[in-house]
Amino acid sequence: MNSRKSAARTERLQQRLDAGFVSAHFPEVASIVISMMYSQRGIQKALPRTVNFFPGSYALFRVDCLNKDCVDGGFDLTQIITAMIQNRREAAKGELSCVGNGSSADHSAIVYEVAIQYA
Numbered sequence: 001m002n003s004r005k006s007a008a009r010t011e012r013l014q015q016r017l018d019a020g021f022v023s024a025h026f027p028e029v030a031s032i033v034i035s036m037m038y039s040q041r042g043i044q045k046a047l048p049r050t051v052n053f054f055p056g057s058y059a060l061f062r063v064d065c066l067n068k069d070c071v072d073g074g075f076d077l078t079q080i081i082t083a084m085i086q087n088r089r090e091a092a093k094g095e096l097s098c099v100g101n102g103s104s105a106d107h108s109a110i111v112y113e114v115a116i117q118y119a
């Protein structure tokens with residue numbers, strides 16, 4: 001493992017600790033499900049991924065990039081989800097590109113759907 005990547009991982013862990021729990025920020029939320037199709041440049045088949053958040057999860061709605069050469073990458077849905085909760089929306093969809101610095105720009109992207117259940 002290269003040191004940039006492990007530094008990024010340590011930072012990410014710290015971000016998670018700083019973020020706190022979903023229940024603390026959004027007590028009205030029962031669950032959040034992010035369903036996505038993850039696609040990497042050069043790989044034909046999109047990969048389905050699902051990430052679940054519960055009141056005891058860390059309130060850091062970030063999905064890792066699976067590209068092994070990617071540095072500081074990922075897909076940050078924090079603003080999207082925060083806005084949804086503020087407006088008490090239950091569903092949203094869209095697309096995001098990886099924000100990381102990988103071997104190539106635009107190396108991965110997701111098409112996502114977010115579903116939120118309120119308590």
Ligand SMILES: [Zn+2]
Nearest residue numbers: 065070073098
């Ligand atoms: Zn990436």
